[in-house]
Amino acid sequence: MDKIYYQSSAETGIDLIHGYYQQFAFERHYHLDYHIGLITAGEQRFLYRGEHHRIGPEELVIMPPDELHDGYAPHLQGYQVRVFSIDPQWFDSHLNLVNPTTLSFKQLIIRDRTLFYQLIQAHLLMHDDTLSQLAKDCIPYEALSVLVEHYATTKERPAVQLGQQTLTTLREFMLAHLDQPIHLHQLSDICQLSPIQFQRRFKAAMGITPHAWLLRLRLEQAMNLIKAKIPGTDVAQQVGFYDQAHFSKAFKRAYGVSPSQVS
Numbered sequence: 724m725d726k727i728y729y730q731s732s733a734e735t736g737i738d739l740i741h742g743y744y745q746q747f748a749f750e751r752h753y754h755l756d757y758h759i760g761l762i763t764a765g766e767q768r769f770l771y772r773g774e775h776h777r778i779g780p781e782e783l784v785i786m787p788p789d790e791l792h793d794g795y796a797p798h799l800q801g802y803q804v805r806v807f808s809i810d811p812q813w814f815d816s817h818l819n820l821v822n823p824t825t826l827s828f829k830q831l832i833i834r835d836r837t838l839f840y841q842l843i844q845a846h847l848l849m850h851d852d853t854l855s856q857l858a859k860d861c862i863p864y865e866a867l868s869v870l871v872e873h874y875a876t877t878k879e880r881p882a883v884q885l886g887q888q889t890l891t892t893l894r895e896f897m898l899a900h901l902d903q904p905i906h907l908h909q910l911s912d913i914c915q916l917s918p919i920q921f922q923r924r925f926k927a928a929m930g931i932t933p934h935a936w937l938l939r940l941r942l943e944q945a946m947n948l949i950k951a952k953i954p955g956t957d958v959a960q961q962v963g964f965y966d967q968a969h970f971s972k973a974f975k976r977a978y979g980v981s982p983s984q985v986s
Contacts, residue, residue, distance in 0.1 A: 724743075724745060724746075725742070725743060725744055725745055725746055725747045725801075726742065726743045727740070727741075727742040727743070727744070727747075728740065728741045728742065730850060732849045732850065732863075733849070733859060734813075734849065734863045735813075736809060736810035736812060736813035736816075736817075737807060737808070737809050737810070737813060737849075737863055738756075738807075738808040739805070739806070739807065739808070739846060739849060739850065740804075740805070740806035740808060741804075741805050741806075741846075742803070742804055742806070743801060743802075743803045744767070744794075744795075744796050744801050744802055744803075744804070745796055745799070745800070745801030746796075746801075748793070748794065748795035748796070749769075749792075749793050749794040749795065750793060751770070751791050751792065751793050752791070752792070752793070753788070753789050753790055753791050753792070754786065754788055754789075754790075754808070755788055755789070755810075756788060756808045756809055756810050756811065757785065757786070757787060757788060757807075757808070757809045757811060757814075758784075758785075758786040758806055758807070758808055758809075759783060759784075759785055759786075759806065759807040759809065759842070759870070760778070760783060760784045760786070760804050760805070760806045761783045761804060761805045761806070761839060761842055761843055761846065762778050762779055762780055762781070762782055762783070762784075762802055762803070762804050763780060763803045763804065763805060763843070764780055764802060764803040765779070765780070765796065765798065765800055765801050765802030765803060766778070766779045766796070766797060766798060766802055767779075767784075767794055767795070767796060767802045767804065768794070768795060768796075768797050769784075769792050769793050769794040769795070770792060770793050771786075771790065771791075771792040771831065772790070776831065776832060777797075778832055781834070781836050781839050782832055782833065782834050782839070783832070783833050783835075783838070783839055783842065784831060784832050784833075785828045785830070785831060785833065785874075786831075787827065787828070788811055805842075805843060805846045807842070807846065807867075809867070811826070814826050814867075814871070817863070817864060817867075817919050818864075818867075818868060818871055818919065826871075826875060826876070826877055827875070827876045828874050828875055828876070829874055829875070829876060830874060833874060835873070835874075838869060838870065838873065841866055841869060842866055842870070844866075845862050845863070845865070845866030845867075848862050849862055849863065853966065853969055855904070855905070855934055855937065855938070855963065856904035856905060856906055857904075857905045857906065857907060857910075857933060857934040857937050858934040858938075860906060860907035860908075860918070860934075861907060861922060861932055861933060861934050864918075864919055864922055865922075865932060868923075883924055883927070884924060884927045884928040885914065885924045885925055885927075885928040889913075889914055890928060890929070892913060893910060893913060893914070893925075894940070896909075896910070896913060897936075897937055897940050898940060898944070901940065901941055901944055901961070901962045901963050902960065902961050902962065902963050903963065904963075905937060905963075907921070907922070907933065910925075910933060921933070938973065939977070941962040941963050941964070942962075942973060942974060942977045942978070944961075944962050945958050945959075945961075945962045945964075945970070945974060945982070946974075946978065946985065948961060948962070949982050949985045950985060955967070955970075955971075955982045955983060958970075958982065970982070
């Protein structure tokens with residue numbers, strides 16, 4: 724039985740689709756957006772530019788705007804797919820491309836297991852309410868910039884690193900607001916950069932994403948509070964975890980012990 728879910732995301736210009744197609748077949752049609760499809764089970768076949776193609780598990784297909792194609796399941800078990808629907812303007816406004824108006828991709832079907840699972844993870848996380856606000860803000864760029872870097876015909880311009888004084892200012896701001904949702908635009912405003920420029924320059928300087936840095940600051944402060952004998956439930960709230968279970972899981976992943984095991 725076909726099951727198809729269309730979801731808006733918090734990121735303007737990106738919508739999400741999750742479907743299990745068994746009987747439904749797409750007639751010849753086109754999209755105004757880029758459709759990036761990730762097959763998680765089964766097989767899909769489609770006709771594109773006069774040629775028949777097949778795509779299976781751990782493969783992704785990039786369907787450009789305005790290109791006629793169809794799509795169907797050749798076998799009774801059908802296929803499962805996760806799709807990013809991306810407005811072409813998103814790439815122009817969110818990636819600092821060398822030639823943004825000539826963006827295209829080198830391959831229709833990509834077999835890259837690492838990238839596949841990075842994009843699957845991003846698709847899942849873009850509607851995960853347990854994530855920090857900063858993580859939600861950063862996910863779309865992190866996932867899609869990798870796709871563009873490796874498989875687009877144009878590249879992003881080299882990123883300039885943030886200076887040490889700027890990084891110190893950012894750290895002080897984060898430490899002062901650990902118990903609050905921190906938005907990407909707040910950090911980029913401090914640096915007088917666009918959110919995308921900020922993400923690229925931050926990672927060039929630190930080697931990790933802004934939300935990974937924030938998570939570590941939260942956990943380091945949590946360790947200090949636990950050593951000071953503050954109850955674990957209070958610690959979780961003070962460092963911005965509003966769910967004790969997620970705090971304990973993150974803490975153990977970072978330190979190898981649960982908060983209750985720290986003496």
